[in-house]
Amino acid sequence: MNRTETQARVGELAFAKWVGAVDRDFQRGLDRFRRVPAASNKLVDYATWVMAATGIVVFGLLPYLFGSGTVLTAGDALTIGLFAMSINLLVGTTGLVTFGHAAFYGIGAFAVTIAINDHGWPPLAALAFAPVAGAVAAFLSGFIVLRGRELYFGLLTLGVGQLLWASAHGWESLTGGDNGLTFLTASPYPGFVKTTNDSYWFTYIVVLLAVAVLYVITRSPFGDALRGIRENRRRAEFTGLWVKRYEITALTLAGAFAGIAGGLFAMFESHASQDQLYWTTSAQGLIAALIGGIGSFLGPMAGGFFYWFLQDFVVSKTRLWDLVIGLVVLLVALVMPGGLTGFLRFLAATVLAPFERVFRRTSEPAAPAPAEAEASEEVVHLPDMAAIGERPVHEAKPALNGPPILEMKGLSKRFGGLVAVDDVSFEVMPGTVHAIIGPNGAGKTTLFNLITGLIPSDTGSVFFEGHDITHFAPWRLIKRGMGRSFQQTNLFWALSSFNNTLLAAASVKDATRKMWGGHSDDLREGALAQLKRVGLEDFADVPASELSHGDQRSLELAAALAVDARLILLDEFTAGLSPPETRAAVALVERIARTRGLTVLFIEHDMAVVFGFADRITVLHRGRVLADGPPAEIRANPEVQLAYLGETEEAS
Amino acid sequence: MLLGTSGAIYGIQILSGLGSAAGLFLVASGLTLIFGALRVINFAHGSLYMIGAYLAITFSGKIGFGNYTFFATVLVASILVALIGLAAEVTVFRRIYQRTVLTQLIVTFAFVLIIGGAMRQVYGTQAKLTGTPPFLKGGVHLFGGSSVPDFSIYQIFLIALAGVVAIALWAILYKTNLGRDIRAAVSDPELLSYSGVNVRILFTGVFMLGCFFAGLAGATYGQQGGVDLTIDVQVILRAFVIIVIGGLGSLRGALVASILVGVVEALGTLWVPKASLVIVFAVLVAVLAVRPQGLFGTRTA
DSSP, X not given: OOHHHHHHHHHHHHHHHHHTXXXXXXXXXXXXXXXXSTTOHHHHHHHHHHHXXXXXXXXXXXXXXXXXXXXXXXXXXXXXXXXXXXXXXXXXXXXXXXXXXXXXXXXXXXXXXXXXXXXXXXXXXXXXXXXXXXXXXXXXXXXXXXXXXXXXXXXXXXXXXXXXHHHHHHOHHHHOGGGOEEOSSSOSSOTTOOSHHHHHHHHHHHHXXXXXXXXXXXXXXXXXHHHHHHHOHHXXXXXXXXXXXXXXXXXXXXXXXXXXHHHHHHHHHTEEOGGGGSHHHHHHHHHHHHHHOTTSSSHHHHHHHHHHHXXXXXXXXXXXXXXXXXXXXXXXXXXXXXXXXXXXXXHHHHHHHHHHHHHHHHSOOOOOOXXXXXXXXXXXXXXXXTTTTOOOOSOOOOOSXXXXXXXEEEEEEEETTEEEEEEEEEEEOTTOEEEEEOSTTSSHHHHHHHHTTSSOOSEEEEEETTEEXXXXXXXXXXXXXXXXXXXXXXXXXXXXXXXXXXXXXXXXXXGGGOOSSOOOHHHHHHHHHHHHHTTOGGGTTSBGGGSOHHHHHHHHHHHHHHTTOXXXXXXXXXXXXXXXXXXXXXXHHHHHHHHHTOXXXXXXXXXXXXXXXXXXXXXXXXXXEEEEEOHHHHHHOHHHIIIIIHHHHHHO | OHHHXXXXXXXXHHHHHXXXXXXXXXXXXXXXXHHHHHOOOOTTHHHHHHHHHHHHXXXXXXXXXXXXXXXXXXXXXXXXXXXXXXXXXXXXXXXXTTSOHHHHHHHHHHHHHHHHHHHHHHHOSSOEEOOOOGGGOSEEOOSSSOSSOSEEHHHHHHHHHHHHHHHHHHHHHHHSHHHHHHHHHHHOHHHHHHTTOOHHHHHHHHHHHHHHHHHHHIIIIXXXXXXXXXXXXXXXXXXXXXXXXXOTTOHHHHHHHHHXXXXXXXXXXXXXXXXXXXXXXXXXXXXXXXXXXXXXXXXXX
């Protein structure tokens, strides 16, 4: 590498650092911004509240403060802001990147216009019809668009949105085709709205109400479930969330809010046009959301204002609006991933940092800084069983005679020419610790995936506590009392440890269907108890992504347990742990299993763990059950030694 | 006679559909190539296509529509578009490969706005008309009963060009070392970089190649008859539909889907003149409802 190249590289690295490294996620990018000047989140939160409140008051008094001239722009900005917020419910909260949301915005606009023009509805009833129309359209589209994930979802929404636009465009008798629809009545507003200022206030109040409702939904347990889905779809399914149903609910809600926004826009402009359904309107809403900040609640609204007022200003001076907004978008996307609100929070945090210490000293003792967690990479967090009042009882005798808790009958799975799992039948007895071993490629993880419904089996069936659960979706199994951890750690990364367990505890009880208020105290206490059980109570507020690998495994166990599992499936629970961490983890699982009468079915490569821990062992080899019995029997089995143990001993 | 005539109408429509399918494939091939290697959906691909069309018109306005100058014009325009692609890749695009889908879509959309705005400043909003080089004038009579030729030479030329591009791309991807590297980069760029390949330059090269095809499509299919400043969005929507139906990143899929979309849209104009676009998107939604990963796509894409 020559000198200039090195310089370029250093410059690039510095640039990357400045940007906040390559962010995988806007939320995380925003978090990075937040963390820069110490952990002054609480103060910054107050500052954010003050800024938001100021904004709300200023725009309420806008006609008085800046005269009626700004009202026309501000009214449009309010509606595009609400539209951007409805997009953000999908993009920012749920992680669904939609590119066709304008369809529901436009449908709301036409719903109001058609209800008033063709059916003579009173204005308020017509406006109330807008969210209904938007929601119904969004709900129906969900059955198509939710078949795709990520990029395909985005492109499907684009396709469905354009289909709706093209339909509106072609259906001239209803929508007026290219000309759109203009209100036939003198005013689309109720009688008490007389002046332009009145219509602005009408818009303002309806938007404020809608935003308040949206706020309650976003902060509710339901909102937590959506954030869980955003962070880790698979984990969400394995905490008992019927993900599709939550996604379609979010889509419907977003459609309703877009519908109100579109209806208000049509009333304010006295006109509904098919342009409102066009994909560039979706892009406009996304741009507003992005500029304002996707990681914060009011960000998209701020972005809507910024977009509309900047447009007003630029268009009045030049013809370069496209160029200007394009450059602004580039700048925000590359340099300020948190958007305007992220930047404001960053500013506030920087300005408030000196006051942070004063604030801390007078109020509360400092919580353990996340830095400590990083430093303690090798420290093993063992729970203190006595402290949490769960005395280890004498080893509960495994019920070897009763009905099995889990029973597999002739399970088979074929991938093309490879038979991954071949006619596997065995039983797991309640209260036992049951190991599955076998060389790589023996079909162990595939077997787990068949049991937990991640992939459908070709033949055979699975019974859990006597019920046939073959082909059950994961969330249904979780609700019946099964928990699972994965070979690769699988958590809600940006959520705190506490929220990881809380979400698991809440979703399995369907408490996440609640769209208002918070989680009940019972649930919160239960989630904290689960954290204590695995020794992570001091790290309750630390995001899962910042825990050490060993603690992440413990947290995954806590989340798997929080669903009140009676049977838990652990896939290479000790993978990637250091020897002391492995010992601690095994001791932890064993204690929990013995004290709670939990049945454990685990895949493991470490023979010391297997033989020191398991009551019973099933050996898989090339997809078939080679042996099944107590450890001593397995150890003595010559076939197993030949096929498996001998192999590993030679290898290691 | 009546049946014969309507049969001929369908035949003519299908042929003209194949003509636009060829043009659409030229656009979609570059788009799907870029997505396949870089995992970025480039909204600005249609804008690069538009630049290609305008550049071709500017040059031929200067040097005229001769048989040889036509090829020179097309080549120069395509290369210039590839160079514009180089500049965009080095300054912005390479910074978004690892970003979220949202950032990628919005950033490339920002380029649509910037390029559209810049083009309006340079060329104005008036549509530009073009001529046709002598050897591409006229048409052939495949179906009797009309004095007007029913299949233009230009369309035959486009179909031939699309064929050449398809074969060339296939040869590059599957018969050369470069193609092997590109295919390796698709599955694991990090691993490829450990085996001594400069992935950054490879990506820049792939991006330029994709842009070259965008320019080529613009200079041939795009400038046909005349251009205005809306062709970027018109063509990118169809190109999206094509690469999504075909399966993102699949060249074969792009070819099949181009024919499907070209012919369906041509026949659609015959059946329901107002709703041909509805039909295109309906085909998209129908295909994806059955195969969410597209015709030739893989689920992991």
